[in-house]
Each structure stands twice: as C-alpha cells, then as structure tokens.
Amino acid sequence: MSKDNFVKGAAILGLSGLIVKILGAIYRIPLTGLIGTEGMAYYTAAYNVYNLLLAISLAGFPTAIARLISEKRALNNYKGAYQVYSISLWGMFIIGIVSSVLVLIFAKPIVNFMGFSEAYYSMVALVPALLIIPVLSSYRGFFQGTQNMVPFALSQLAEQLLRVAVGYFLAYSLVKIGLAKAAAGATFGASVGSIGALLIVFLFFIMRKRLTQNEIQSSNNNSLDETKTVVKNLLRIAIPITIGASMAPLMGNMDTFFVSNRLASLNYSQAVIDDLYGQLNGMAHSMINFPQAFSTAIAISLVPVMADAFVKKERSRLNQTADMGAKLSLIIALPCGIGMFMLAEPIMALLFPSMGAQRHASSGVLLQILSIGVIFLILNQAYTAMLQSVNKQMIPVKNLFIGLIFKVILSYILIGIAPINIKGAALSTCAAYLIASILNLRDIRKYTSIKMSNIIKISALPLLSTAIMAITVWIVYRLTGMIISSKGLVTLLSIAIGGLIYFVALFATGAITSEDLELIPMGSKMKRFVRR
DSSP states (O other), rough: OHHHHHHHHHHHHHHHHHHHHHHHHHHHHHHHHHHHHHHOOOOOOOOHHHHHHHHHHHHHHHHHHHHHHHHHHTTTTTHHHHHHHHHHHHHHHHHHHHHHHHHHHHHHHHHHHHHGGGGHHHHHHHHHHHHHHHHHHHHHHHHHHHOOOHHHHHHHHHHHHHHHHHHHHHHHTTTTHHHHHHHHHHHHHHHHHHHHHHHHHHHHHHHHHHHHHHHHHHOOOOOOOOOHHHHHHHHHHHHHHHHHHHHHHHHHHHHHHHHHHHHOOOOOOHHHHHHHHHHIIIIIHHTHHHHHHHHHHHHHHHHHHHHHHHHHTTTTHHHHHHHHHHHHHHHHHHHHHHHHHTHHHHHHHHHHHGOOOOHHHHHHHHHHHHHHHHHHHHHHHHHHHHHHHOOTTTTHHHHHHHHHHHHHHHHHHHSSTTTTTTTHHHHHHHHHHHHHHHHHHHHHHHHSOOOOHHHHHHHHHHHHHHHHHHHHHHHHHHHHHHOOOOOOHHHHHHHHHHHHHHHHHHHHHHHHHHHHHEEEETTTHHHHHHHH
C-alpha cells in the first residue's frame, strides 16, 4: 500500500473513466441530433434530479466503506473489514428501496417544480437505477477499500456500454411517439446499465471469496464491533461527504430552476428556454466530463492510500501522495481547460454538426466559461479527497456550501441580465468551484497534518507544458486552416498535435519524471519510448 498503488489505481480508473466519458459524449452527439436540444432539456432535467437523489442517498457511503475497510486492513483486522462491507450492503439495499419509491410517487411534482413537466417520463425511467445503484456502490466501496480498482473499472464500462446501447435504441424507437417518450427511453438505459454493472462486480466478489476467507483466517488481529458502532462510523464519514457530494448536482438543479424562471422573466418563450438549457447541459456540459474521468479516478484512489498512511502515521508517504495527487490533477486540468477554451466553438461544430452555426457559437461561449471552471473543479476534487482521508470530512462540505451561496446569488443576478442570460449559470458555477478550491487548500494547510509543497512549485512545470501546447495549438489551427477547407479536420489535427506536443513537453520540462513513470502501469516501456 504505497504511492504506486495510488497512481496505478488512478491509472486503471482513469482509463476506464475516459472510455466511459468518451462513450457518454459520443452518445450525446447522435442523441442530440435525434431528439434535439428540446428533447435533451427533458433528458438532462431528469438526470440532474436523479444525480442529486443519488448523491443524497449514497454518494458518501462508497468512500466511507472504502476508508473503513482500508483502515481495518491496515490494522490486519480482515474480519472487521468484512463486517463493514456486510452491514453497509444491507443499509444500501434499504436506501435503494426508499429512494426509488419516493421518486416513483413524487416524480410529477418534482418535474413541475423544476419547470420541465415533460421530463416526467424520464424521471420514472430512472427509478430502477435508484434501486440498484446503492447496492452496486457497496460492492464498489469494498473493492476500493482493498485497493483493487479493476472490478470498479470494469463495472463502470459495462454500465456505460449498456446505458448507451439500450438508451439510444429506445430513444430511436420512441422518437416518433414524441420527444418526451424518446428522452425517457434514453434515460432508461441508465437502469439497464446499473443491472449489468451489478452483475459484473458481484461476479468479481464471488471470485474473491476464497481470498477473503484466507485473509480472515490468517489474521491474528481479528475483532468485531457492535453493529451500531459500525453504522455510527459509516454515518460519521458518509454524512458530511454526502452533503458535500450533493452540492454539485444541487448546482445543476439550481441551474434548471433559475434558467427556467429567470429567462421566463425576460419574456423568453418556453421553446427558447428549452433550447438554451439543452445547449448548456446537453452540449457544453458533456465536454467538461472528459477531464473529470481522470480527476474522479485520482480522487477515488487518493482516499484509501492516504487513509492507510494516516492510520499508520507515515507522514512522509502521506505528504508525497498528496503532492502527487495535486500534480496529477493539474497535469489533467490545465491542458483540458485551456485547450477547450481555445477551440470551444470548433469543438461544438465538430461534435454537434446538425445544430447549426448559431448554436455552435452560443454553446461555444458556454464551453469557454465552463472550461476555466473545470480547472478549479478538478483541483477541488483532489483537495476534498485529501481532507476526507484524514478525518476532515466537514471542511470541504463547509467550503463548497460557501461556494454554493455565491452561485445562488450570482445565478439569480446574472441570468436575469438579458445580454448575459444563460451564460450567468456557467459563470456562477466557475465562481463556486474557484472559491471552494481556494478555501480547501487553505484549510488543508491550516487544519491537517498534511504538508503539501507550495502550489506554485507544484503547478509551475504543468503550466509551462500547457503554455507550450497552447502556442502549438494556436499556430497549427491557423496554418492548417489556410490549407484545409474542412474545419472539422483542422480541429482534429489541432487537438491531436497539441496533445502530442503536451505529452512531449511534460517530459522535456520535467513535469513528469522517470520516477513518476515507474509508478505507472507499463511505465518501464514508456521510459524507453520517451528516451527515443
């Protein structure tokens, strides 16, 4: 259990997460072409509520399960680690039943309140997923706690593949009936995907059963806590994390509410409101999911490794892992944020060709704003994971709540200003994550034993590499634009060459060292490639 476990775990989850995000983005392109921005408004309105309910019901529990299991295993108490899993499984099952029944009963009032009544069928289609995913999360938490990220990654892939395939097939089959029904078919893919993911992770659990029994039998430090003690410890960790995790989907639901109501106050028609909201959530937001594939993997992998170091009082390993987490986050966040900012409109035109030049331009502006915000979002995810690892769960909750207050105020003011309109939702989101990330970094230094390197020192070389990439992208886009008439091809070439130059620059500037490569799967082969 060392720094290489963290990096390898992050690499596995990052790769699977990237594939998941690519599939999700690719899925949205033909789906948007099929049901339009109006249909996407129904789809994303239901998903925002769904994500909020998932966050409230279970977001903190996988992390809590993983951390408690990691701590028990660090103390050689494998029987206690298994007890944590057993109790959490039953708890998640109960949560799944309650949340799914509540949504089934109150789906109509919820979508009416949000201002998108046609999203009702999409909400109901997500009910089975609300039942299954809590149980799925308990298994994922178990494997995360053992620092085996393969079942987690494969279940993610299975879930997304089924979601995309089934969702698009149903949307295509139902679009002739109406956009609301087609959007519901698309959302039902999530329910089918969750069933497939549960089967995958359960199979891995059965295959590991003998190893689990051997670990318990060979341990000389096994002990069990009272059930109420385990539940209390789970809730102590999970509740603050759940509150914090609820903030992000709550921001999405606030966007839904404010966009609908504030634009209506400007005398925008419902069709225009649906169109603008579809551009924000159906088009621009889908792009910032790409870098989050890696950043989420980093955050998930940080918790058990740092918790293990914290319990064992290995301060040097704790600090090194924190520095690595921050550096990897910046290596991902900076090029993605700056690259999307520079090529926002061409990316929209490339991925959503049927939407027309006007929507490409307006959604491109939204993507530019959100691309800056994604830098702070990724840093905030890493800082949050660090604080959660050392028993400071409430700090990121408090800081994100402060950011949320700023978002509410800014959203209300900015969306209601006609020249800004829906761009106010994107601007307020950026402000919220900027404030939260600054406060989290301050509190890591102030309230924890983690001694991170100076943020300027950590970010200097990734910034230099990003600057080299940005200059390259700017030159390539303009030169190839003079030679090639296809803007889509010009955009692809700019992204590909910029990505290659950034990869080389990371090694040339020393942002990634040979020691870092040794921690990455197949790192020795990459070292030989880099030398060449």
